[in-house]
Amino acid sequence: GAHRFVQRIWRLVQIAAESLPGVKPAAAKDGDAGAVSKAAHKILKAVGEDIEKLGFNRAIARIYELANALATPLNDVAEGKADAALKGACREAVEILVHIIAPVMPHLAEECWEALGGTEMVAERPWPVYDPALVVDNEIVLPVQVNGKKRGDLTIARDADQGAVEKAVLALDFVQKALEGKAPRKVIIVPQRIVNVVA
Structure with missing residues (x-):
């Protein structure tokens, strides 16, 4: 099961790398793009808190959640059905995904980051900061x-x-x-x- 999940993350990153070259990561507040951004920022906040408390199993469960939340929007991007806002939100969410897997799967994170066009190592980058406005339920x-x-x-x-x-x-x-x-x-x-x- 763990091996299948690693393969799934790699596939999601490959879709993003092929479909979103040159797209700048951008958070969105509304629509489908807003749903992607809210999911990514909520999970980023939760994973950061889980790792601080050494709750690695919970952190991994949340990584599964983000992978599930990204599957459909990334397929829409790959099929050319996405607008600019959704592309930016997906790019940001994939970058967040790569950062949050780094503490538990560092080798995979580095490969994924390189596939996305990153030049430095994920381990040397600062932990992403979540947007407080996106983690509050309306x-x-x-x-x-x-x-x-x-x-x-x-x-x-x-x-x-x-x-x-x-x-x-x-x-x-x-x-x-x-x-x-x-x-x-x-x-x-x-x-x-x-x-x-x-x-």
């Missing part, structure tokens, strides 16, 4: 209770105000069913934690 999942019993969840923007949260909760099917057409007596909102509807 949405949260709030558990929703009706009369103190959990009935479901609500996914909503992290910065939604209490009025928007209440409106979204009261629109949920399971809440409307529990209320049976009546107005709730009270809606208790603990910001970014939980919502309780008192029927």
Whole structure:
């Protein structure tokens, strides 16, 4: 399994090397490119923390996650279906991938870096810095209770105000069913934690 994964990383890097020559690495905030950048920066942050705590198994599991997140976008790049933003995001994500494998697979990392056109060694380069704006989730999942019993969840923007949260909760099917057409007596909102509807 480990050998297959090493081969997979090598294939991803080869696709990037062939499809993205001369493309500058660039983080993106929106769309498919934004999803690639967010995945890369979140995993970069997590792997750095795992390595500091000597959590190598967790770090490797996250490297698997990044390889999975890169597979489809890199295939789109190879097939000519990618815009400039996605190309830049993929280039950056592949470079991050090479850096985060370096502590656990140094020889592979150096070969991959050379394939990407790197002139110096990965081991001599500084550890990449993640963008704090890309590692924050813009949405949260709030558990929703009706009369103190959990009935479901609500996914909503992290910065939604209490009025928007209440409106979204009261629109949920399971809440409307529990209320049976009546107005709730009270809606208790603990910001970014939980919502309780008192029927």
